[in-house]
Amino acid sequence: xxxxxxxxxxxxxxxxxxxxxxxxxxxxxxxxxxxxxxxxxxxxxxxxxxxxxxxxxxxxxxxxxxxxxxxxxxxxxxxxxxxxxxxxxxxxxxxxxxxxxxxxxxxxxxxxxxxxxxxxxxxxxxxxxxxxxxxxxxxxxxxxxxxxxxxxxxxxxxxxxxxxxxxxxxxxxxxxxxxxxxxxxxxxxxxxxxxxxxxxxxxxxxxxxx
Numbered sequence: 001x002x003x004x005x006x007x008x009x010x011x012x013x014x015x016x017x018x019x020x021x022x023x024x025x026x027x028x029x030x031x032x033x034x035x036x037x038x039x040x041x042x043x044x045x046x047x048x049x050x051x052x053x054x055x056x057x058x059x060x061x062x063x064x065x066x067x068x069x070x071x072x073x074x075x076x077x078x079x080x081x082x083x084x085x086x087x088x089x090x091x092x093x094x095x096x097x098x099x100x101x102x103x104x105x106x107x108x109x110x111x112x113x114x115x116x117x118x119x120x121x122x123x124x125x126x127x128x129x130x131x132x133x134x135x136x137x138x139x140x141x142x143x144x145x146x147x148x149x150x151x152x153x154x155x156x157x158x159x160x161x162x163x164x165x166x167x168x169x170x171x172x173x174x175x176x177x178x179x180x181x182x183x184x185x186x187x188x189x190x191x192x193x194x195x196x197x198x199x200x201x202x203x204x205x206x207x208x209x210x
Contacts, residue, residue: 025142028112030081032121032134033063039117044100046075047169060123062116063100065107074098078148081114083124083139088132094123095146106138114141 039061048061062081068074075098082093094116101107102115122130124141133139163169 022145025082025144026112028081028114028141028143029106030083030114030116030121030124030139030141031106031137032116032118034118036118036131036134037122038119045069046072046099046101048099060094060096060117060120061099062096062114062120063102063107064098064115065102065111065113067110067112068098069101076148078146079114079143080146081116081120081124081141081143083133083141085136085139088125088129088136090124090126094120095149096120097148112143114143 044061044063063069064074068077077098078095079098080093080095082091083089096114096116100115102113107113107115118134121134124139125133159169
């Protein structure tokens with residue numbers, strides 16, 4: 001019996017050759033938004049939706065000013081952020097994942113700024129000091145880019161709600177380790193039960209080694 005033939009859309013992602021992890025701390029400022037122990041907002045400009053409050057994000061998220069958001073290229077990047085006031089700030093940095101953009105206010109005029117979820121902001125404080133730290137408002141912080149860590153998830157795709165046979169919206173949910181996504185390519189292939197698995201397996205094992 002002949003296999004049914006369909007059009008299947010798949011993606012190729014090319015990692016940038018340059019590593020993104022940065023060992024140098026840089027100055028910035030930080031504020032927080034949303035509920036004090038919450039995830040800031042559902043989703044944001046990167047399209048993560050309600051995923052920001054579940055594993056692996058767990059509200060460790062934030063918005064960044066345009067200099068770090070880079071028109072969407074900064075989505076999913078991981079940063080370590082640490083505040084500097086020794087009377088209230090922990091020596092440990094909080095690792096946050098970028099899920100949103102803050103285009104105005106503190107984030108305008110070329111400033112490097114993090115607008116963190118209430119939960120992420122509070123984690124920069126010493127034990128029991130999260131509420132007091134949030135009451136400070138804007139803080140001077142230092143930050144550096146770091147590799148994302150999603151144990152057991154090398155890379156994952158999410159087909160966004162509303163996609164149809166004529167319009168496709170994809171979100172790259174997780175990208176484990178060091179490196180940036182260089183580009184996304186969409187190509188049509190003829191689907192049969194025998195060819196689909198081979199193409200998918202070979203392509204993904206080839207494309208993400210960098």
